[in-house]
Amino acid sequence: MYKKPVKAKILIVDADKSDQVLYATALNPNFKCYFADNAQDAWEVLYEYAIQVVIADEKIENMTGVDFLTQVQKQYPEIVRLMIANFRNIESCVNVNIAGIYQFLYKPWRPDNLRLIVNNAVKIFNFQDKGKITPLEFKGNLLKTTTRVITSGGKPKDSCKKYAFDQLVRSKESPLNNLCGDVQQFSSYDIPVLIYGESGTGKELFAKAIHYYSSRESKPLIIENCAALPDDLLESELFGHVKGAFTGAYNDKTGLLEQANGGTIFLDEIGDISPPFKLNYCVHCKKKRFVS
Structure with a gap:
C-alpha cells in the first residue's frame, strides 16, 4: 500500500504577516510550515512539534535572530538553523558564522x-537523524556549507570513463549528444566556459565533465554556490583576505581562485550575483590574474 511521504516541518519566526505569506507561498505544499511572531510563540511550536528546520528573521521581538537561534541550538542541536536579513552587512555575517548557523539569506x-x-x-x-554525519555544527561556519572541493585523485586520462559522463548523458537521438562533443572540445582549452540552463538541467554535471576531460583532471575541482553568499563574503571567498581586513578576519585566508589554480572552479548560480560584483569579477576573469 502506498504511503504518502511525511512533510518536513519548518518553523518560520517573523512578525511581518506579508513575509509569512511569501514564505507560505514559496514552501507550500512541499513542506509543513509553522509561523511564530516572537520567540515565546516559537518555543511553544518547538515544544509541540518535531521541527527540522528553523528560519528566523534577523530581528525578533526583544532579541536578535542570532541570539534566538543560538538558544535553539542549545535546546535542539539537531535542528538546522537559517537566518534572514534585510541588509547586507559583514558584521551580521560574522555573527552568523560564529554561531554556526547553516545559512544566511537576504531579502x-x-x-x-x-x-x-x-x-x-x-x-x-x-x-544527522540517521547518524550518517555528526551534528551540523561540526561544519563550523557558513562558508564551508557553500563550497565543495573535489579532487580526482590523479587518475590517468581514462578517468572520464569512471565518471561515466557519456553513459549518463548520451542516448539515442538525444539533443544532449551534441553537448557531449562540446564538452570534449571546451576541455582542451584553458578558457572560461559559461554553462546556462534551467534549474535541474545538469549544469554541474557538465562542469564536472569539462574538468575531468581536461588536462587539469588531477587538480582540484572547486564548486561554489554564489547565490548563497552576499557580495562581501563572496569576494572574500573567491579572492581571499588578509588578517584584519574586516571585523572577524582573524587570519589570512587564501581565496578559492588561488586554491583552484591549475584546476577548475565552478561558480554555480553566478547569474544571481549583483551587477557591480559581476563587473569586478569579469575584469579579473579577462585578465586571468588578480592581486590579493
Whole structure:
C-alpha cells in the first residue's frame, strides 16, 4: 500500500504577516510550515512539534535572530538553523558564522533558491537523524556549507570513463549528444566556459565533465554556490583576505581562485550575483590574474 511521504516541518519566526505569506507561498505544499511572531510563540511550536528546520528573521521581538537561534541550538542541536536579513552587512555575517548557523539569506530572496536551501537543510537533518554525519555544527561556519572541493585523485586520462559522463548523458537521438562533443572540445582549452540552463538541467554535471576531460583532471575541482553568499563574503571567498581586513578576519585566508589554480572552479548560480560584483569579477576573469 502506498504511503504518502511525511512533510518536513519548518518553523518560520517573523512578525511581518506579508513575509509569512511569501514564505507560505514559496514552501507550500512541499513542506509543513509553522509561523511564530516572537520567540515565546516559537518555543511553544518547538515544544509541540518535531521541527527540522528553523528560519528566523534577523530581528525578533526583544532579541536578535542570532541570539534566538543560538538558544535553539542549545535546546535542539539537531535542528538546522537559517537566518534572514534585510541588509547586507559583514558584521551580521560574522555573527552568523560564529554561531554556526547553516545559512544566511537576504531579502528579497528568490523562492526557488529558498526551496533549494530548505530542502538541503532537511537532508542534513535527516542525515544527522540517521547518524550518517555528526551534528551540523561540526561544519563550523557558513562558508564551508557553500563550497565543495573535489579532487580526482590523479587518475590517468581514462578517468572520464569512471565518471561515466557519456553513459549518463548520451542516448539515442538525444539533443544532449551534441553537448557531449562540446564538452570534449571546451576541455582542451584553458578558457572560461559559461554553462546556462534551467534549474535541474545538469549544469554541474557538465562542469564536472569539462574538468575531468581536461588536462587539469588531477587538480582540484572547486564548486561554489554564489547565490548563497552576499557580495562581501563572496569576494572574500573567491579572492581571499588578509588578517584584519574586516571585523572577524582573524587570519589570512587564501581565496578559492588561488586554491583552484591549475584546476577548475565552478561558480554555480553566478547569474544571481549583483551587477557591480559581476563587473569586478569579469575584469579579473579577462585578465586571468588578480592581486590579493
